[in-house]
Amino acid sequence: MQPRGSILGTRVQRVEDPQLLTRGGVYTDDLVDDALASAVHVSFVRSPIAHARITSIDLTALRAAPGFVAAFTAEDLALPGARPMLATIDERFTRPILAAGTVRYVGEPVAIVVTEGYYQAEDVGELVDIEYDPLPPVVDPLAAGRDEVLLFPDVGTNTVCEFLPEHRDEQLFENCEVVVSSEIVNQRVAPAPLETRAAAASWGSDDRLTMWLPNQGAQTSQRALAALLGLDISRLRIVTPDVGGAFGAKFGADPEHAAVAWVARELARPARWSEQRYDNMLAMTHGRAQLQTVTIGGDRDGKLRAYRLDVVQDCGAYPAIGALLPSLTRMMAPGTYRFERVESAARCVVTNTTPIGAYRGAGRPEATAAVERAVDLFAAEIGMDPADVRRRNLLPAFAEPQENGSGALYDSGDYPAALELALSAAGYDDLRREQAERRERGDVRLLGIGLASYVEITGGGDEAGAPSENALIEVHPDGTATILTGTSPHGQGHATAWAMLASDELGIPIELITVRHGDTDLVPEGGGTGGSRSLQQGGAAVQQAARELADIARLRAADMLEANPDDLRIDRDRAAITVAGSPHVAVTLAELAGVERLFVRTVFTAPGATFPFGAHVAVVEVDTETGRPTLLRLISVDDAGVVLNPLLADGQRHGGLAQGAAQALFEEMVYDDDGNPLTATFADYAFPSAAELPMFQLETMETPTTYNPLGAKGLGEAGTIGSTPAVQNAVIDAVAHLGVRHIDMPTTSRRIWEAIQTATTNAEGRL
Amino acid sequence: MIPAPFEYLRAHDVAHALDLLREHGDEAKLLAGGHSLLPMMKLRLARPTVLIDIAELADLDYVRVDGDTLAVGALATHARVGEAELVRAEAPLIAHSASLIGDPQVRHRGTIGGSLAHADPAADLPMAVLAAGATLVLEGPAGRREVDADDFFTGFFTTALEPDEILVEIRLPRRAGEPWGYEKFVRRSNDWAIVGVATVAGRVALANMGSAPLRAAETERALAAGAGIDAAAELAAENTDPVSDLHADPAYRRHLARVLVARALSSAPG
Amino acid sequence: MIQVEVTVNGEARSAEVEPRLLLVHFLRDVCRLRATNVGCDTTSCGACTVLLDGVSVKSCTVLAAQADGHEVATVEGLAREGELHPVQAAFRAEHGLQCGFCTPGMVMASVGLLQANPHPTEEEIRIGLEGNLCRCTGYHNIVRAVLAAAEAEA
Numbered sequence A: 001m002q003p004r005g006s007i008l009g010t011r012v013q014r015v016e017d018p019q020l021l022t023r024g025g026v027y028t029d030d031l032v033d034d035a036l037a038s039a040v041h042v043s044f045v046r047s048p049i050a051h052a053r054i055t056s057i058d059l060t061a062l063r064a065a066p067g068f069v070a071a072f073t074a075e076d077l078a079l080p081g082a083r084p085m086l087a088t089i090d091e092r093f094t095r096p097i098l099a100a101g102t103v104r105y106v107g108e109p110v111a112i113v114v115t116e117g118y119y120q121a122e123d124v125g126e127l128v129d130i131e132y133d134p135l136p137p138v139v140d141p142l143a144a145g146r147d148e149v150l151l152f153p154d155v156g157t158n159t160v161c162e163f164l165p166e167h168r169d170e171q172l173f174e175n176c177e178v179v180v181s182s183e184i185v186n187q188r189v190a191p192a193p194l195e196t197r198a199a200a201a202s203w204g205s206d207d208r209l210t211m212w213l214p215n216q217g218a219q220t221s222q223r224a225l226a227a228l229l230g231l232d233i234s235r236l237r238i239v240t241p242d243v244g245g246a247f248g249a250k251f252g253a254d255p256e257h258a259a260v261a262w263v264a265r266e267l268a269r270p271a272r273w274s275e276q277r278y279d280n281m282l283a284m285t286h287g288r289a290q291l292q293t294v295t296i297g298g299d300r301d302g303k304l305r306a307y308r309l310d311v312v313q314d315c316g317a318y319p320a321i322g323a324l325l326p327s328l329t330r331m332m333a334p335g336t337y338r339f340e341r342v343e344s345a346a347r348c349v350v351t352n353t354t355p356i357g358a359y360r361g362a363g364r365p366e367a368t369a370a371v372e373r374a375v376d377l378f379a380a381e382i383g384m385d386p387a388d389v390r391r392r393n394l395l396p397a398f399a400e401p402q403e404n405g406s407g408a409l410y411d412s413g414d415y416p417a418a419l420e421l422a423l424s425a426a427g428y429d430d431l432r433r434e435q436a437e438r439r440e441r442g443d444v445r446l447l448g449i450g451l452a453s454y455v456e457i458t459g460g461g462d463e464a465g466a467p468s469e470n471a472l473i474e475v476h477p478d479g480t481a482t483i484l485t486g487t488s489p490h491g492q493g494h495a496t497a498w499a500m501l502a503s504d505e506l507g508i509p510i511e512l513i514t515v516r517h518g519d520t521d522l523v524p525e526g527g528g529t530g531g532s533r534s535l536q537q538g539g540a541a542v543q544q545a546a547r548e549l550a551d552i553a554r555l556r557a558a559d560m561l562e563a564n565p566d567d568l569r570i571d572r573d574r575a576a577i578t579v580a581g582s583p584h585v586a587v588t589l590a591e592l593a594g595v596e597r598l599f600v601r602t603v604f605t606a607p608g609a610t611f612p613f614g615a616h617v618a619v620v621e622v623d624t625e626t627g628r629p630t631l632l633r634l635i636s637v638d639d640a641g642v643v644l645n646p647l648l649a650d651g652q653r654h655g656g657l658a659q660g661a662a663q664a665l666f667e668e669m670v671y672d673d674d675g676n677p678l679t680a681t682f683a684d685y686a687f688p689s690a691a692e693l694p695m696f697q698l699e700t701m702e703t704p705t706t707y708n709p710l711g712a713k714g715l716g717e718a719g720t721i722g723s724t725p726a727v728q729n730a731v732i733d734a735v736a737h738l739g740v741r742h743i744d745m746p747t748t749s750r751r752i753w754e755a756i757q758t759a760t761t762n763a764e765g766r767l
Numbered sequence B: 001m002i003p004a005p006f007e008y009l010r011a012h013d014v015a016h017a018l019d020l021l022r023e024h025g026d027e028a029k030l031l032a033g034g035h036s037l038l039p040m041m042k043l044r045l046a047r048p049t050v051l052i053d054i055a056e057l058a059d060l061d062y063v064r065v066d067g068d069t070l071a072v073g074a075l076a077t078h079a080r081v082g083e084a085e086l087v088r089a090e091a092p093l094i095a096h097s098a099s100l101i102g103d104p105q106v107r108h109r110g111t112i113g114g115s116l117a118h119a120d121p122a123a124d125l126p127m128a129v130l131a132a133g134a135t136l137v138l139e140g141p142a143g144r145r146e147v148d149a150d151d152f153f154t155g156f157f158t159t160a161l162e163p164d165e166i167l168v169e170i171r172l173p174r175r176a177g178e179p180w181g182y183e184k185f186v187r188r189s190n191d192w193a194i195v196g197v198a199t200v201a202g203r204v205a206l207a208n209m210g211s212a213p214l215r216a217a218e219t220e221r222a223l224a225a226g227a228g229i230d231a232a233a234e235l236a237a238e239n240t241d242p243v244s245d246l247h248a249d250p251a252y253r254r255h256l257a258r259v260l261v262a263r264a265l266s267s268a269p270g
Numbered sequence C: 001m002i003q004v005e006v007t008v009n010g011e012a013r014s015a016e017v018e019p020r021l022l023l024v025h026f027l028r029d030v031c032r033l034r035a036t037n038v039g040c041d042t043t044s045c046g047a048c049t050v051l052l053d054g055v056s057v058k059s060c061t062v063l064a065a066q067a068d069g070h071e072v073a074t075v076e077g078l079a080r081e082g083e084l085h086p087v088q089a090a091f092r093a094e095h096g097l098q099c100g101f102c103t104p105g106m107v108m109a110s111v112g113l114l115q116a117n118p119h120p121t122e123e124e125i126r127i128g129l130e131g132n133l134c135r136c137t138g139y140h141n142i143v144r145a146v147l148a149a150a151e152a153e154a
């Protein structure tokens, strides 16, 4: 319990906002720094062909062009490239910084063009003359799996890695009365942060590189970039300007970042890069991209018994984080259900498309989408209400950690309560009645109601061990305080949240607390912000640091006031240490800091990952004549334990819900058969605006975790995870009575209309 | 995405603009609101070397009644056309069409003349002026001439405009109180029509059902012969040649055209 | 090169510029007002929204040359003597921004929207902001902020 008057749990407005609202953020492209004066502008000439051999590159025409500084190709760059992230993957899948000999996707960087200004970049870039000898492309991951066209002939296969169950259970569905199987596409989407990728690089006279980089964790980016450049990390400082959204796709460092650093060194001039949206859509990693086969079995009375998930993960042209995603998908395969048997397998293949990376949820939304679709398919098959099938099979509430039969240890949860809360908030029974009425009177606009129950994993550790994060707090003699954190906000509001935590312990007003992050000289260690880890580890570390600092202050005050430390307490109204019973005897933290620096650095370590959960209900209207779907309502219960600041938490949920719904209804990176991307601009990529989305209805549920003193689990990705299948299920539910069982995402008007046509033609055929 | 270099000239009246056009010939492009031309230049799909900015020709930004027609100057923005009381009263179909174009920012810049001259088969106003039975006034070195909307759109992004001509005025039959209908089928609110339908006074025009905006002639004939809405709408896709793209194949587009024509005819808000 | 003079946030700014210079880059690089952002290549995202002669426009699709002799307002000019403009204050109070990248454009589009329609409904706000994309907020709080700003200004 928090003491009375605590600001924890209250809607504190963000300290970040005044700057962002009046002067704007200082994003990488906005930076003004002496070290960047007279910087050159870097741009990339990218492959227009999905798969080809480069036969020649002619740079002569550039040299006379106004603004030309230099141009480089793979031959100039003696850099090793980005090795696959898993040690088990063949090293020959290494991604070069610039394509060498072969291009493997449209958008792959082939040459670097350096100009004085960015207005000249395209003028000069147009003059690069590259000849390609086309190779047959392979775009479909299933076709890639057949190894008829090889991206890496040396390796001899397009299969990067496989994850198989220890032994396949041929009797998995043995005792099931009903078994349903379906192929499901979890389509490729673009993370599309509003700020594209960028970088600014400057080598100091000490031969040390300072790199400004929009990222999600400066320390991770430092390691990744050092590896790409073959540098010792001590010679590389990462500074993180404001970051305009990331969603998983700004972790680490990309080949372009290494190229910018290399150019700065080669030309002995600072260098800057800021990509255009077109480049961003082609060359920032995409997300999802799984082909799934779900098989679900159980009894006619609604009992689920067995579930199998087979995944083909499209990694794009080079295995990056994409190759890691299926492990998370497999781990979360059974979701919130109690199956007797669960089996999953995954295979990762390369295709002639943009590499796949993390995108909000990264591996877990794919698991939820699969199982939630499977449960609906099962419900449809046995003719039972999908809510009832879920009620019958959800894991009951638990407070002690519990194995999920697929390699995850769920910390705490109450899935039935979340589902019931979502259903009652939605007015489920009334919705079903309205749906029936509309069907009965032959309404053109049908109602669809979709459910999703979800659990996901947040704040997991890495190979290095248990999840942890560091924080440093220093109180200054002027009464202000500084927090250094290893987390890396890019919209989440850490400056406010971390200040709240410190303020709550120390009584220093949040306006006087500065939170700093993302400069590796200042904060050499840190796990960054991703996997919904920040509050539960980074926030917990701040609170722990503040408590330790208060203890130190008490000891020092005891000396000063010649009192027994046990009689001293922190007076939060004055940010001071006082003697119990005689509040006039006090020494402020600022005074203590004046005597001797007053700071603490601490590391918080959690026993393991946490498993937030919830339930989403979507209500859509489908125009049966045109197929057009409209999202009317989205109701969400997202239980991520104790909430620190509901204003921020709700914001995270809204954003997640919108992205999740967008995947269900709108977004897809589409390639034609030749590997040409058809959705590489915001005109073609159906990123929804306010006009396409409703207000969201958020319900509150807080089941604490014991894994950190805050009782908090991760919330950043939750919204995305439940909403996608809820909305997809709703669309299918609207037309289910016509015989439609499945429609792949995005559920566009055309797909819905075609599904209705097929179902009604089939129904007529059966008559 | 930065346009290739060009020379920028500002015209102060129509005569000046015509002079500049003559002087610079094929190299030059007129720039009105710039909301079709600049996006294409930024993508380097268009690379004129001279831009003749006509946006400041105040003599082409007006809306006025002229006998039994409503005259709209070519430089009236979509926002103005959509909001002007006169247009809303006398040519509500046109006002409605303009108010659905893109988003507010686009409507603040884009002009009716620019949209018609650009002649995107998926655009709103070309289809709307076709349904409305508008007459377009073009001015060239030899003076003014009038072209029916039916003869103006000649193909894929092509019109009856000669390179040395300027579209100066759109003349619309006054249709206060007459029922009209408009359907724009989009994925996102600010997208171009996947299929569009405009109808007034027995005329029915389609957007994105061929290389140019076109009239649903069979539907119109059936309506004239007294057919019911549904029967007439069934014929909406006759003689169309819609493209296949991300959003729709020809079969789906034809289906949409039939549904949307039926809706436009039956909604016909007065 | 051509000479342009644009009144930006009430101040006359003149410069010799390339005819192809986009207004957004005039603001960012000539005027050094860098709140206005560029988020796309296709006039789709609205991150670059400013007011031109009082109405919202996408400054990535206006030439500096076209703005010659006109007035531009950017988010930097909204607050008066340290007081947030009602739209700015509402964005803060309702948490209508996260990463902040879309925010200057979103705020200016909202200011333009409220000038044209001081009492919009939720639906009118959603349609009115159709030209502005935000990846972070899901728009929920942006819409609430505009509703709140309309209340506050009433």
Ligand SMILES: Cc1cc2nc3c(=O)[nH]c(=O)nc-3n(C[C@H](O)[C@H](O)[C@H](O)COP(=O)(O)OP(=O)(O)OC[C@H]3O[C@@H](n4cnc5c(N)ncnc54)[C@H](O)[C@@H]3O)c2cc1C
Residues within 6 Å of the ligand: B029, B030, B031, B032, B033, B034, B035, B036, B037, B038, B039, B074, B075, B100, B101, B102, B103, B106, B109, B110, B111, B112, B113, B114, B115, B116, B117, B118, B122, B123, B124, B125, B161, B165, B166, B167, B168, B190, B191, B192, B193, C042, C043, C044
């Ligand atoms: C994001 C976005 C969304 C859009 N959505 C839609 C939509 O939903 N529906 C729709 O219909 N349109 C849409 N548009 C296009 C918009 O309507 C354009 O404004 C319009 O098509 C062009 O008008 P303009 O004045 O901007 O012309 P400009 O771009 O200036 O010119 C277009 C062409 O016409 C020529 N031209 C211009 N004026 C004249 C004239 N008076 N005489 C002769 N030639 C002339 C120019 O030389 C040029 O070739 C959209 C545009 C954008 C950027």
Ligand code: FES
Residues within 6 Å of the ligand: C037, C038, C039, C040, C041, C042, C043, C044, C045, C046, C047, C048, C049, C058, C059, C060, C061
């Ligand atoms: S940058 Fe202007 S609309 Fe996207």
Ligand code: FES
Residues within 6 Å of the ligand: A194, A244, A245, A491, C096, C097, C098, C099, C100, C101, C102, C103, C133, C134, C135, C136, C137
């Ligand atoms: S706040 Fe990040 S894009 Fe809107």
